[in-house]
Amino acid sequence: MEISIFNYDFLIRSILAALFGSITAGIAGTYIVSRRLVFLSGGVTHASFGGIGMGYFLGVNPIVGAALFGMVSAMGIEYLSHKQNVKEDSAIGFLWAFGMAVGVIFIYITPGYTPNLMSYLFGSLLTIGGGDLAALMVLSLVMILFFALFYRTILYISYDEAYARTFSRHVTLFKYLLIVLVSLVIVLNIRIAGVVLVLSMLTIPPNFVMLFTKNFKKVMIWSVVAGFVGMTGGIAASWYLDIPTGATIIFVMVAGWVMARIIKGKTGSSRSRRDIKNKLYRKEVIYKDVK
Amino acid sequence: MQEHNWLLRLENISAGYNGDTVLSDVSLQISDNDFMGVIGPNGGGKTTLLKVMLGLLTPFYGEVIFNRELLTPYNIGYLPQMSEGDISFPVSVRDIVMSGLMQSRGAMARMKRADRERSATVMKDLGIWHLRNRCLSELSGGELQRVYLGRALIGSPRLLLLDEPGNFVDSSFEQGFYDMLKELNKKMAVVMVSHDVGTISAYVKSFACVNGKLHYHDSGRITNDQLKDYGCPIQLIAHGDIPHTVLQKHIDGDINI
Ligand SMILES: Nc1ncnc2c1ncn2[C@@H]1O[C@H](COP(=O)(O)OP(=O)(O)O)[C@@H](O)[C@H]1O
Ligand SMILES: [Mg+2]
Numbered sequence: 001m002e003i004s005i006f007n008y009d010f011l012i013r014s015i016l017a018a019l020f021g022s023i024t025a026g027i028a029g030t031y032i033v034s035r036r037l038v039f040l041s042g043g044v045t046h047a048s049f050g051g052i053g054m055g056y057f058l059g060v061n062p063i064v065g066a067a068l069f070g071m072v073s074a075m076g077i078e079y080l081s082h083k084q085n086v087k088e089d090s091a092i093g094f095l096w097a098f099g100m101a102v103g104v105i106f107i108y109i110t111p112g113y114t115p116n117l118m119s120y121l122f123g124s125l126l127t128i129g130g131g132d133l134a135a136l137m138v139l140s141l142v143m144i145l146f147f148a149l150f151y152r153t154i155l156y157i158s159y160d161e162a163y164a165r166t167f168s169r170h171v172t173l174f175k176y177l178l179i180v181l182v183s184l185v186i187v188l189n190i191r192i193a194g195v196v197l198v199l200s201m202l203t204i205p206p207n208f209v210m211l212f213t214k215n216f217k218k219v220m221i222w223s224v225v226a227g228f229v230g231m232t233g234g235i236a237a238s239w240y241l242d243i244p245t246g247a248t249i250i251f252v253m254v255a256g257w258v259m260a261r262i263i264k265g266k267t268g269s270s271r272s273r274r275d276i277k278n279k280l281y282r283k284e285v286i287y288k289d290v291k
Numbered sequence: 292m293q294e295h296n297w298l299l300r301l302e303n304i305s306a307g308y309n310g311d312t313v314l315s316d317v318s319l320q321i322s323d324n325d326f327m328g329v330i331g332p333n334g335g336g337k338t339t340l341l342k343v344m345l346g347l348l349t350p351f352y353g354e355v356i357f358n359r360e361l362l363t364p365y366n367i368g369y370l371p372q373m374s375e376g377d378i379s380f381p382v383s384v385r386d387i388v389m390s391g392l393m394q395s396r397g398a399m400a401r402m403k404r405a406d407r408e409r410s411a412t413v414m415k416d417l418g419i420w421h422l423r424n425r426c427l428s429e430l431s432g433g434e435l436q437r438v439y440l441g442r443a444l445i446g447s448p449r450l451l452l453l454d455e456p457g458n459f460v461d462s463s464f465e466q467g468f469y470d471m472l473k474e475l476n477k478k479m480a481v482v483m484v485s486h487d488v489g490t491i492s493a494y495v496k497s498f499a500c501v502n503g504k505l506h507y508h509d510s511g512r513i514t515n516d517q518l519k520d521y522g523c524p525i526q527l528i529a530h531g532d533i534p535h536t537v538l539q540k541h542i543d544g545d546i547n548i
Contacts, residue, residue, distance in 0.1 A: 034381055150399060152400045152401070153398045159376050160374060163369070166364075216382055
């Protein structure tokens, strides 16, 4: 393949998108998978499509509209979940469809052509600009800092919120901050994988890593690594095969997860292997004692 | 007689859920050397009482007053009856036990070497040291309960609230468990919800009977008639005076296999 200035520029942009995409999605993904907030995140993703439509209609950057819709709906769901008489999953399902409906209506009534609409639905690296990358970079730094500084608090709130309330008065504040960060991660990664596919960018890496480790911090770190490998692999494959990038990334990730599952299935779980090791160790000790 | 400081006072508390009152007009004071057994029928409001003390449930009416020099709402040791934690969460036993240290730290807490050493001591005391790197889905119910007990104890709280700790404690651990509580009671107040009035009456110094209302009984001995008077219809399994050491096994001799 000929290396032109266009190719070189595209290559740099792709690698940066993969880097920041995997950092943000890996950290946020570990949080939503561990806390079982995947359905909620799906609701936020699709609600944000309403903002994309509104962006088109008002002539502002659709991602700004999406961020607005995403954050408001995330906080709305979090708020409703405190009320005991609201069924959270119904509220999420409601927002999910409502956001899509609003988006479709806005796009329909927007006069003339709506450029790049497909790229918001299915993602496209070609349309990612310097501004998108800068936003993703800032969000990556915020995510790393926030999770590094407040690691223990986030871990314990995620594990058992009621118990966390016995030692911290900031549990509600943290829950809102976290869900807002998650919705920003989703919205900014829509540029890469699109509304339809972005959630898998968050959920597949942690599920892959959790086949090998059950430590929150390690799951987070290795999800970033696995996400980066999956994304660069997907970008490269989509480039050579000339197929859509977002879909290829997800395809590569799912393929990787399936392969890991099969390999894992053959060697047995880490638990049973450790049990065998423990037993061997115990035998050794008993043997020494008798001597 | 030595004067004892009060830690926590409930005054005319009414509390419940969704507007339904569970506890009505409850007043209670806990002093720093208390060892209180909380008894009462199922659904009587024992767990609710503990939640009010912890600030997990805001009462409809009344006040929870802390003696701030000795205790704040954020450094009470708590063993829940049922933990809301998700046992499939990717977290190790050690990290859960160490979460009990968060009470004295801010939101940016880090765990240091001394914290890990402290967690090792607690886990060894509770016989869960060998489980330290496991995640929670790999534990039995009794092991899990000990992990949560470790979480409640590790911060050396001034007040320890235990909600039906006997549920998962097997008989081989029971004796040692109550003896341990007795030892801990020299340093902290203990409030323990239990169904087993007979067993705990050998250890507790006072009783609170909770059945919508609360009746305080200023001694570790309680009779069926008194329970009836308090409106606390529960069965006495044995009388408090019976020494339970009879059942203690002696295994400290040399064993040669
Ligand atoms: N989260 C809740 N929502 C609504 N009602 C509750 C809740 N928790 C407890 N209750 C009700 O409050 C009453 C007292 O419960 P609880 O304090 O758990 O009793 P106990 O611990 O003495 O068995 C029960 O009737 C129970 O149904
Ligand atoms: Mg209870």
